[in-house]
Each structure stands twice: as structure tokens, then as C-alpha cells.
Amino acid sequence: MPEPTVRQMPVLAADYFHSYAVVGLLAVVGVLFVAVAFGAGRLLRPVVPTPEKLLTYECGVDPVGEGWAHTQVRYYVYAFLYVIFAVDSIFLFPWATVFAAPGYGATTLVEMFIFLGFLAVGLLYAWKKGVLEWT
Known part of the structure; x- marks a missing residue:
């Protein structure tokens, strides 16, 4: 009974770079998705600047007094x-x-x-x- 032989497939450069192309394409699609989402948000939001909206806001407290506070x-x-x-x-x-x-x-x-x-x-x-x- 002849022994089974294991044939190894040669690794082609095209197959090797194809894997990287899939990862690169996925990265590009992800970046485009984020860019489109931010662009749509900028186009669809209402822009009505008022003095209250332009005021600095810190944790629900109006900014009064010094800018430096001591912490124990x-x-x-x-x-x-x-x-x-x-x-x-x-x-x-x-x-x-x-x-x-x-x-x-x-x-x-x-x-x-x-x-x-x-x-x-x-x-x-x-x-x-x-x-x-x-x-």
C-alpha cells in the first residue's frame, strides 16, 4: 500500500496581497462611514448661535470667579x-x-x-x- 503524500500548495504573491487588500478595503469603508456620518450631522443640525450657547459651560455651573481652584x-x-x-x-x-x-x-x-x-x-x-x- 503506497503512503499518502502531502502536497503543499505554492503560496502566491497575489493571494498574500489579496488578504491585505480586504483589510485595507474594510478600513477605507470604515473611514468613509464615519466621514459620511459626521458630514450628515453637520448638514442636518440647526445652527442658531446665541450668547448662552457660546458661554463656557463646566459641569452645570456657570463660570464665575477665578479659573484656578484648589483641590484637597x-x-x-x-x-x-x-x-x-x-x-x-x-x-x-x-x-x-x-x-x-x-x-x-x-x-x-x-x-x-x-x-x-x-x-x-x-x-x-x-x-x-x-x-x-x-x-
């Missing part, structure tokens, strides 16, 4: 604490899936308690320093 550092600390606990919650989901797998229970449980211990020490430090008190 504690807002950044609250944002940093939020990021820490958001990362903690993101870490909990994959941990729960690995914890359910056979043979990984004790190891992942110890890892999670070490991780939560680090977070608890950080939270305790922030509490002792008075960062969490809103005054």
Missing part, C-alpha cells in the same frame, strides 16, 4: 483606596473559579488570605492615619 489631597486618597478595593474585587472572580477546581483549594485559600491580609493592613494604616475621616 484627601480626594485623591479616597480615589486611591477605591482603586485598591476595585482591584481586590477583580481578583476575587478568577480566584473563585480556581478555588472550585479540584486540587487547588488549600493553596488558593492561603493565597487569598495573604492578599486580603495585605489589603487589611493598608486599610488599617489608612484608618489609623485618619484618612478615612471626612471633616
